[in-house]
Amino acid sequence: MNILWDFDGTLFDTYPAYTKVFSAVLGEKAKPEDIYKQLKISYTNALNYYEVSEEDQATLMELRKKLAPEEMKPFDHVEEILKWADKNVIMTHKSRKGVLAILQHYGWEHYFSDIVTIDDGYARKPDTEAYVYLHNKHHIDLAIGDRELDLIPAKKLGIATCIFQTECEIADYQLQDYREFFKLGL
Structure with missing residues (x-):
């Protein structure tokens, strides 16, 4: 097969690690379990849902790059x-x-x-x-x-x-x- x-x-x-990164950027604006739900739809969906600014999107990308494979x-x-x-x-x-x-x-x-x-x-x-x-x-x-x-x-x-x-x-x-x-x- x-x-x-x-x-x-x-x-x-990978979603728990991505949720952690989003939580670090969004802070108290969003609960981790809600971020996780939005990420499961798609990463783009989560960006749009939380109306993430271009500046915060750049921060997200930098934090994602720093995630270790063991995460x-x-x-x-x-x-x-x-x-x-x-x-x-x-x-x-x-x-x-x-x-x-x-x-x-x-x-x-x-x-x-x-x-x-x-x-x-x-x-x-x-x-x-x-x-x-x-x-x-x-x-x-x-x-x-x-x-x-x-x-x-x-x-x-x-x-x-x-x-x-x-x-x-x-x-x-x-x-x-x-x-x-x-x-x-x-």
Whole structure:
């Protein structure tokens, strides 16, 4: 099975670290649990929701760059699936440098045949452009993400979809914990 993975919130639990950064910038304007909810929709959504100024956006970016890879923990049991899959690829809006730093920290870079990041110039999700590229090159069987936004392009291409730790009407499969993956019968 060839799997296309989203990165943030799917392979790695990055949202707590991003919430911490937003909290540092927003201060008492927002509760951490509310920031987390907005980030789960999308980073851009959180910026718009809190009407973050350009100056504060620059501060957010600087603080994000200072986050250590160990603050981005892999989800439990995801490595078992990476080992099982025939091929794994990533499609993310994160920078290549950020993705590689985290993968290398955990020694996971060898699990991935291809990585498409925001640096590659493809249109942002839910556009299908990057998914078409990865599907044509790697014949993707399943796309896994934590947001509907991650699944829409796969659905448009006829690829099976799996939502992680969220509910989503368009998902073919839903997982709350990666231990459940092998019970899906894929």
